[in-house]
Amino acid sequence: MAAARREPEAQMADQALIRRIMSGDEAALGLLYDRYAPVVYSVSNRILRDTGAAEEVLQDIFYQLWRTAGNFDAGRGSLAGWLLVTARNRSIDRLRRRPAIPDEDVAGGEIASPLNLESAMAREELMARARRAFVELPPPQREAMEMAYFEGLTHTEIAQRTGDPLGTVKTRLRTALQTVKRVLTGRVE
């Protein structure tokens, strides 16, 4: 019964839930948490490899959403995009002992499609594409992409760690990103 009553709320658009949060509705925050906490936590834990630290990042991000929901503008980007980018950046900052970037609030940089993840189906489909993008990469490219994406290393740092020439690293990453774009957008070549 309870699940039946909650279903319409669970299907509410992000923007509608944001408006409820702005009016102090804690239940709306809970609904957004249910929708996005797993992916946020997963990204953070993948980077930090520390469940406690990943939960702290998760808590901080959703608490920030509660405090600054009024800054969110659906016309400028998707909430899911902001959550994922912020989760990655906060986790990498923490991993590399860097101070958090101060302007990373809900009004941060525009996040374009295909980041409409309001439905579970959309989340699952995009999750599959993202994983396939890594799987399809040759090992050297995948390794370079993982160091760039989940560790936040620069070209030079990757080259130093792998011992490969800088130009080789750059080429690998560019080639890998072309594959990522093709897989994410569903283009067939």
Add this chain to the structure above:
Amino acid sequence: MKEHPQFDEDFDLYVLGTLDLEERDALELHLTHCAECAPRLEQARGRMAALALAAPLETPPSAARDRLLQRVQSEERAERRKLRSLDAASPFWRRTNAVLAVATAALIIAIAVLSVQYHRWSKRLSELEKTEQRIEALRNQQAAEASRARAVLEVLTAPDTLKVTLVSGAARPVPQGKAFYNPAKGLVFYAANLPALPSNKAYELWLVPSAGSPIDAGVFSADPRGNGEVVLPALPAGVTAKAFAVTIEPAGGSSAPTGAKVLVGIVS
């Protein structure tokens, strides 16, 4: 970087933070003034956000949700307490509010006093300005008058100034006569500016002795210019004269003055 980045990967690498410092700065500089590249940057952000979903899916600890909501409730309560305390509850804020109230009242009074004083000063200043204007006008008037007086004095005292006496052109010349009398030698008389007389009238000169009646000293007429004369008339010898006179008498003269006196001269 003056030209647009050629490949979408340039934007992907920028979003990931993988570019080295120089490459990142060059792209950021380009993005500050390039509207065309903004949509490409947005697409890159979308792609790189989506790539996060490649992380193995894990479920957060079941208690994490409750901890989040407890934190929200706890910090909201703290926020409300803080707001209430800021309103009035805290002794510090009560004291501060009292100080602020006193300071505000003092400020209002000070403004009122200064306003009145300012009004007075403004009025006084206005009066002083008017007085100064009047003094200035008077000073100008005096200076103008002094300048005119100096100009008049210079005309009157200059050695090359011409001095001309003017009379009315319509005024008649005054009749004048001059008698030269010596009791032993005789009498000479000249007259000028005498009006012309009708033909039945004539001028008659009289010698007025110190005692007795006037003595006929001669009848004469005036020429067209008003001049007349009596020269050495027949007179009793040794008569002392006290005056001379000319009267208008019938033509041919009279034995005693009968007409109007035209000239009179007393012997001094």
